[in-house]
Amino acid sequence: MTQTADSRIYLDHAATTPLDxxxxxxxxxxxxxxxxxxxxxxxxxxxxxxxxxxxxxxxxxxxxxxxxxxxxxxxxxxxxxxxxxxxxxxxxxxxxxxxxxxxxxxxxxxxxxxxxxxxxxxxxxxxxxxxxxxxxxxxxxxxxxxxxxxxxxxxxxxxxxxxxxxxxxxxxxxxxxxxxxxxxxxxxxxxxxxxxxxxxxxxxxxxxxxxxxxxxxxxxxxxxxxxxxxxxxxxxxxxxxxxxxxxxxxxxxxxxxxxxEREQRTAHMRSLSASLVERVTAGCSKLRVTGDPQRRLPAFAPFAFADIDAESLLIRLDLEGIAVSTGAACTSGSLEPSHVIEALGLPERFRRGSLRCTVGRGTTLDEVMRAGEAIVRQVRTLRAISASSGAV
Ligand SMILES: Cc1ncc(COP(=O)(O)O)c(C=O)c1O
Structure with a gap:
């Protein structure tokens, strides 16, 4: 299990990692x-x-x-x-x-x-x-x-x-x-x-x-x-x-x-990020997996969801005890799409829905499956809320 102060599911290793x-x-x-x-x-x-x-x-x-x-x-x-x-x-x-x-x-x-x-x-x-x-x-x-x-x-x-x-x-x-x-x-x-x-x-x-x-x-x-x-x-x-x-x-x-330990750590991370991508793509419509599918860092499971405000998604996941990021940690106070997301030229409706999940050496399969299930559920909830308010 990922060792964090409150033993939540920590999927933000690109922001920082716990001290070994x-x-x-x-x-x-x-x-x-x-x-x-x-x-x-x-x-x-x-x-x-x-x-x-x-x-x-x-x-x-x-x-x-x-x-x-x-x-x-x-x-x-x-x-x-x-x-x-x-x-x-x-x-x-x-x-x-x-x-x-x-x-x-x-x-x-x-x-x-x-x-x-x-x-x-x-x-x-x-x-x-x-x-x-x-x-x-x-x-x-x-x-x-x-x-x-x-x-x-x-x-x-x-x-x-x-x-x-x-x-x-x-x-x-x-x-x-x-x-x-x-x-x-x-x-x-x-x-x-x-x-x-x-x-x-x-x-x-x-x-x-x-x-x-x-x-x-x-x-x-x-x-x-x-x-x-x-x-x-x-x-x-x-x-x-x-x-x-x-x-x-x-x-x-x-x-x-x-x-x-690079080979061993990356094999572990590659398999977990792939499981997370699989779980989320199987459960959600209208999403892109961002980054290069062939040449992407093993730790990364990056998504862009259409018609979703990633900040709302992040807050809902945080309330469930799951830590992810909407982009670079240093810019996550801002509600604007990051300069990276802008540069990818994604269609407009995906730009505010970018979510970065990054696994680490201590992440377990059970954690990524639980996080994947929560992401799918929260994306559906947010879309249902927007649909009922007539926003989408
Ligand atoms: C690609 C990249 N460069 C530089 C930095 C900055 O490193 P530090 O937090 O050690 O100042 C970061 C941290 O987020 C990063 O991801």
């Missing part, structure tokens, strides 16, 4: 008595430095990179901001054009858009109805002054996986560097930076059963970034500030465990 107790055990000494600062030269400081170095080796081992290419950050958002803004500002000698996509997480998209006020041009590539970027469109978009192409490895609302090696080859042929946000993909896909052919890659621990508030930016040797934070010379002078030692220790352990 084994990861917590590795972090415990650094939350408590191992309180040294890694910059201190005394024994306690050296032990903290050693712990940070071990985590760096763990992350580098999974990414297949050198340990000096790993920068620890406060999470996926900071890693994305540092990649996009830091890279763009450091490369102005070559050009001021960057390319990204219309479905990036806001940590990338808004960072890129912020550069427009500094005389950068930003191209946001459209996607097809399954959320895929067309390599031909990237080929057309890149120019001699394109310095960075930032495309997420897998989308956080619909789970669509991009063909990163193909897209990266096109970007590199044009002389641009490639950043990928692998925050959702990590733990479910291979994130070896050479096989993906990327120069920068972002990760976040809390999507991998690690702690919140810590992440990583991989930066290929030779890639320059303009600093975003001023202060100490931590992280090889690329990210100032005392390291979050317990968080970093937890991140290293979580990333290593996620990779070691």
């Amino acid at each position: 107790p084994a990861v917590f055990e590795v972090m415990r000494p650094y939350l408590w008595f191992e309180a040294g600062n890694p910059s201190s030269v005394h024994a306690a400081g050296r032990r903290a430095r050693e712990a940070v170095d071990t985590a760096r080796e763990q992350v580098a081992g999974v990414l297949g990179c050198k340990h000096g290419e790993v920068i620890f950050t406060s999470g996926g958002t900071e890693a994305d901001n540092l990649a996009v803004i830091g890279m763009a500002l450091a490369a102005t000698g070559r050009g001021r054009h960057i390319v990204t996509t219309a479905i990036e997480h806001h940590a990338v998209l808004l960072a890129a858009r912020s550069l427009r006020s500094r005389d950068f041009e930003v191209t946001e590539l459209a996607v097809d109805p399954a959320g895929r970027v067309n390599p031909d469109e990237l080929e057309t978009a890149v120019r001699p002054d394109t310095t960075l192409v930032s495309i997420g490895l897998a989308n956080n609302e619909i789970g669509t996986i991009q063909d990163l090696p193909t897209l990266a080859r096109i970007a590199h042929q044009a002389g641009a560097r490639v950043h990928t946000d692998a925050v959702q993909a990590a733990g479910q896909l291979d994130i070896n930076v050479d096989r993906l052919d990327v120069d920068l890659l972002s990760l976040s621990a809390h999507k991998l059963y690690g702690p919140k508030g810590v992440g990583t930016l991989y930066v290929r040797a030779g890639v320059n970034l303009e600093r975003r934070a001023f202060g100490g010379a931590q992280e090889r002078d690329r990210r100032a500030g005392t390291e979050n030692v317990p968080g970093i220790v937890g991140l290293g352990e979580a990333v290593a465990r996620a990779e070691a």
